[in-house]
Amino acid sequence: MNGTGQHHRPLRAALVLAGVGALLLLLGLLIGSGRFEWPWGGDAPPILADIVWSIRAPRSAGAWAAGALLGLAGAIAQGIFRNPLADPYLLGSSSGAALAVALSLSVLSAWAHTPDAQAYIAPFLAFGLTGVAFVGALLAVFLTVGLAGGATQGPRLLLGGVVVGVVLGALTSFVAFLNPAVLLNMQGFMLGSTALLSWGGVSRMLCVGVVCLLCAVSLAKPMDALSLGTTTARSLGIPLARVNAMLIVLLAIATGAAVAHTGLIAFVGLAAPHAVRAWLPCKHGALLVLSSLMGGALLLSADVMSRALFAPTELPVGLLTAVIGGSYLLWRMRRVPA
Amino acid sequence: MSAHSDVRVRGELPLMTASNLCVSLATGRRRSDQHVVLQGVDLQLQKGRWYSVLGPNGAGKTTLLRAIAGLLDAGDICSGEVTLAGRPLTAWPQRERAQKMAWLGSAAADVDGHLSGLRAWDIVALGRLPHQRWWPATAPLTTEDEAVIERVMMQTHTWQWRTRPIQQLSSGERQRVMVARALAVDADIILMDEPLLNLDPPHQSEWLQIVRNLVQQGRTVVSVLHELNMALYADTLLLFAEGRLVHDGPIADPATQAALCRIFSNRITLRQIDGHWVALPRL
Numbered sequence: 001m002n003g004t005g006q007h008h009r010p011l012r013a014a015l016v017l018a019g020v021g022a023l024l025l026l027l028g029l030l031i032g033s034g035r036f037e038w039p040w041g042g043d044a045p046p047i048l049a050d051i052v053w054s055i056r057a058p059r060s061a062g063a064w065a066a067g068a069l070l071g072l073a074g075a076i077a078q079g080i081f082r083n084p085l086a087d088p089y090l091l092g093s094s095s096g097a098a099l100a101v102a103l104s105l106s107v108l109s110a111w112a113h114t115p116d117a118q119a120y121i122a123p124f125l126a127f128g129l130t131g132v133a134f135v136g137a138l139l140a141v142f143l144t145v146g147l148a149g150g151a152t153q154g155p156r157l158l159l160g161g162v163v164v165g166v167v168l169g170a171l172t173s174f175v176a177f178l179n180p181a182v183l184l185n186m187q188g189f190m191l192g193s194t195a196l197l198s199w200g201g202v203s204r205m206l207c208v209g210v211v212c213l214l215c216a217v218s219l220a221k222p223m224d225a226l227s228l229g230t231t232t233a234r235s236l237g238i239p240l241a242r243v244n245a246m247l248i249v250l251l252a253i254a255t256g257a258a259v260a261h262t263g264l265i266a267f268v269g270l271a272a273p274h275a276v277r278a279w280l281p282c283k284h285g286a287l288l289v290l291s292s293l294m295g296g297a298l299l300l301s302a303d304v305m306s307r308a309l310f311a312p313t314e315l316p317v318g319l320l321t322a323v324i325g326g327s328y329l330l331w332r333m334r335r336v337p338a
Numbered sequence: 339m340s341a342h343s344d345v346r347v348r349g350e351l352p353l354m355t356a357s358n359l360c361v362s363l364a365t366g367r368r369r370s371d372q373h374v375v376l377q378g379v380d381l382q383l384q385k386g387r388w389y390s391v392l393g394p395n396g397a398g399k400t401t402l403l404r405a406i407a408g409l410l411d412a413g414d415i416c417s418g419e420v421t422l423a424g425r426p427l428t429a430w431p432q433r434e435r436a437q438k439m440a441w442l443g444s445a446a447a448d449v450d451g452h453l454s455g456l457r458a459w460d461i462v463a464l465g466r467l468p469h470q471r472w473w474p475a476t477a478p479l480t481t482e483d484e485a486v487i488e489r490v491m492m493q494t495h496t497w498q499w500r501t502r503p504i505q506q507l508s509s510g511e512r513q514r515v516m517v518a519r520a521l522a523v524d525a526d527i528i529l530m531d532e533p534l535l536n537l538d539p540p541h542q543s544e545w546l547q548i549v550r551n552l553v554q555q556g557r558t559v560v561s562v563l564h565e566l567n568m569a570l571y572a573d574t575l576l577l578f579a580e581g582r583l584v585h586d587g588p589i590a591d592p593a594t595q596a597a598l599c600r601i602f603s604n605r606i607t608l609r610q611i612d613g614h615w616v617a618l619p620r621l
Contacts, residue, residue: 218472219472220472221464221467221470221472222472224456224460224464225464225467227456228461228464228519229443229445231409231441232441232443234409235407235409235436235439235441236436236464236465236467236468236523237432237433237434237435237436237437237467237468238432238467239432277455281455281456281457281503282455283455283456283460287455
């Protein structure tokens, strides 16, 4: 009993969102080149099962996992900054990842002419770029925190994130200006793509997601207290510097893992917590879990639509999330009184 | 009688002291960009008394409350020491200090309900946070926690809308929820900065009754009030001007009355009606 008799509602919402995710996952397995293909049964060509297992399944599961990471990161970001416009990329992680990828591709293209390069390029492209993007995202966040002078400096952190985002974005443009081929290779990354996800990437994102979610939920009570303001939170015994630092590390890792695997997916991290709050006002413990599930469902539905809408042409998934997420937020904005 | 002489009369150790407290807040990045907000403040707060901090705008009232609550950055306190139950405030573990001392800020009702998604009950329950473990986050409240929450919500007449999200409440209703949140800490000393903000007269009287009950239970209340007539009900007035404690004592003391008029530039006059002191503007 909690005096309100409403403690089962978040659990029901979680089950609904998990069910929606499972249905979308099934849809993701069945949709290929714009039409339904049932891979099981006597009539299905044997190669279809391989396609489903090696391409569609990791892609769909990966889209869900990346969306869940972004949804979680969005809920953390909005909790730290108590700002409805806070999104996972606020502290410069996307710009850091983009610059790291641009630099790597630039170095790689210069080095690829040497005779022994080919032996290293394939494994690097398989995992190295992901790792580089992840490290780039993390370094950018730490640079922002360093410039702001600590994890408790809310307004300075926001400003630092904007500065780091602009400067690193300019550096990425400069790298692309020096080496135009980089721009073409980075297109998938900049528009966001789930097309190249592998089982390795899926398992990495799921592992990171579970660990980040558990850690974030363990900080749910301090996050609730933070929503009353930092001074009130301190008066309630919350070690603000430590809690903020932990939340920023979780934000950086969750965002970095998603960006590294799928590139820049817009609006999922921003829209998922808003959608949860609009549906079911709840405390951070439930909000973090539900935002993850909502983010997963949002990105997976965008992924399915990106395959089906203009088939056989496939739309960049980041483009769709921007249109869907942006439209949703606009709709919400008009419904909420000024 | 002053707050200092309370010690001699009662022969008890003060619950909280501040000695030679000096606070300066940074106004820029240079070392010289400092604004001295409090200087040379000596205070002794006794158990079971209500202290009302009074002074014109910018006198340092809110800063005093933050300083004795331990909510200022260490660098802001240039000299002096605050003790709680005979122990320096800085030596108290954060959680134990939070159990001992509750704080209500002046902007408490400005909580962003759209972001928090918290209901009135959830916010009052946050007052129990110093007494709880954080993990597991979904662990139910103890029976004692629930009893305290129910009691303070009944006292503040907020129980009837405990399930309502905070953004659906008026600013006065929110303020009552925030007062309930501070009371839910069940602390020995309660610091309140403008607790009557947005409250209508019946709920101001209700707050007064709550404070009197707390004092009867042996709790200490320190409030900053802009409702001067309510503040005059306090056991001791702490009168501040330009960052200094210029006088402390009960309103019945002619010296306190004179000091009170002085800190407000003699723009008020005091009268006694039905045994209560009231301050009227001098036009």
